[in-house]
Amino acid sequence: MPTIIMGKLASKIDGSVRGKAMTFLQKLGVDDATPGLHIEPIQHSADPRVRTGRVDEFWRAVMFRLDGDGETHYVIHGIWPHDDAIAIAQRVCLKVNPINGLPQIEEIELPAAAVPTPPAGKVSLRQAKPLFARLGHERVDLVERLGLPQAIVDEAFVAPDEDAMLDLAQQHEGWIGTILVDLAAGDDIDAIVQRMELEKVSSSGNDDADMLQSLKRPAAALQYAFIGDQEELRRVIEGGDFGAWRVFLHPEQRRYVGRSYSGPFRLSGGAGTGKTVVLVHRARALARRDPQARIVLTTFTTNLAEALGDSLTQLDPRVPQAKALGETGVYVTGVDALAAAVLRTAGRGLSPAMREVLGEERSTPLARTAPTRWREVVESTGTALPPELANETFLAAEYAHVVLPNKLHDETGYLRVRRPGRGVALDRAKRRAVWALVEAYRARCRADGSLDFTEAAAVAAAHLMASDARPADHVLVDEGQDLSPTHWLLLRAVVGEHPDDLFIADDSHQRIYGSQVVLGRYGVAIVGRSQRLTLNYRTTAQNLHYAMTILDGGRYTDLQDEPDSTGYRSARTGPVPVIETVDSLAEEVAVIVRHVRAWLDAGDPLENVAVLVPDRYHRDRVVTALTDAGVDARAVDRDRPPADRVPVLTMHRAKGTEFPKVVLEIGKPSPSELERLESLDPSERADAELRARSLRYVAATRARDALVVVDRR
16 A cells, blocks of 8 residues: 655645545555556656646646655645646656755756746845845855755845745745744754754665655654555645644654653743644654553643644544543543542542641532632721732732642741742731631631632642542643642642653743742742744734734743743744724724625635634624624634634633634723722732733734734724
């Protein structure tokens, strides 16, 4: 049976021929001599290995036949109309780049008279120095160390700016385009060589064998994928370009998928850099490495957990997804649901853990405390604390970051405990006043027998630590920046300490829930085991630039309490975001309807367009306005975005989603929200404002292509 090697260009098959292409490739993967395929060499071709195949009367596949490893391989280059396919097959050549050992497609030069003239205006004559000259790159390094073709280097050295360089990079799939993006970002040659794992290779004397080894190099995975079976082939074809991340990985991403670590490992990166992609691939790799492994794949919210499960199914439906904690396979769940699973399993055995954490028992530990409980306590309990401390924001954070992790039961313990990272200094009198409110809170919780979410995680962690039960062999964490201290105590207890125990993906710039956490304080030591992704695969450079301006001026620290920089770049270009400023809510809604209506009238499918809003009030107003304008729209809460209506989501709910076109409504804080912010301690207020920036950044990076921002004065 021949092996199919799918090129990324070939995966972008026109929808009208996708079904026929699938049938052709399935038959080819079973027997290339099947009648009707017409696998034929091309006379006078530049590469004697090139073949064409009959997809139907009109369409032909262009591919290369390689014989090695005891079997036949077909590298699928693309599918075109018959005459175009023949012309392409005559001039394309698949070769091993002699400098970096990677596969490379070349085309024989057209006659000089037929070479198109570069479009006018591409190079600015007023530009003193083109981009690469200003960055200090040398032509000889690009050719002799990176292996870039001379013709592409010549084009690169006349590109006046980063936009022009991105346009050039988009013309070249795979490693060539990726290297051009890295160079445009100012990366030095040594860093690129190391990241892409480039190295010269010696010839074995067998051209086909050398080509197959080249196709197996890490950086070749940016452009080519060995298709294991018919099901995987179907997923690649049906996924098209939008799902290309499932197969075509950057060599750096692939390194994190398969590498083993001596302890917890942290992978950071901005929105769209592929952290979640790595997690999903790593879950599959761990399951393949050990079919008996118990793997937990978790994140902050239920919606995000469902998205992770969907992504794992899309990547490989054969990976077993466990139904319960402790089963073999991948158990995909939200972190609070994970705590609940531990509590359910423990049953009546929770009493010692509750006494250890809380100093008391709760009668219904599977019930969750109302989220308004802290506010009720503040409003009904007299206190000497100033308003900036006597509020639910400060008290809930103090409880989660100081009281619960330290298992404090009384005022004496609280008076003595250290409070690193809290920002707000408390003298003894204020500590006593805070503890009085903690006691009032616990008394109310004791009355209804419930645990709040942070208490549930702390009790679950204590139960596991006391029982020495470790229901997971590996834990993979997405959106780690949003987890609380007791979540980390739980995850540490779920898996125990050993190689490849915890793998964490996070981005401090996307922290939209809770306060900053330092992992080392909760038994998760990642010092020396932390790396960062910088290449954005989702968002255009123009949209990314807008999103990054939202973060300007904010001070962000990572899970090691170190300053976190940005430095992200995109390999995609698109239109500049449209920013419209209005004076009223009515104008906001009218602008949103106008842009959505224009996109739909231009032929965009309903599911390609989304509207992101600050809160549910704005969401419902927008849905009503769109419906009145004849647009099928739907408010999205816990459910998945619909395929037959324009989804309208709050910015919080939009996390983990992406859409080709997005209208982002910034809105204006309500008087009550402004009053709440003003009542906070300065450090708490600064953190709340930082999270608000992060929320807008998250929302802006949901747009793949077009972004419209509606802002109210």
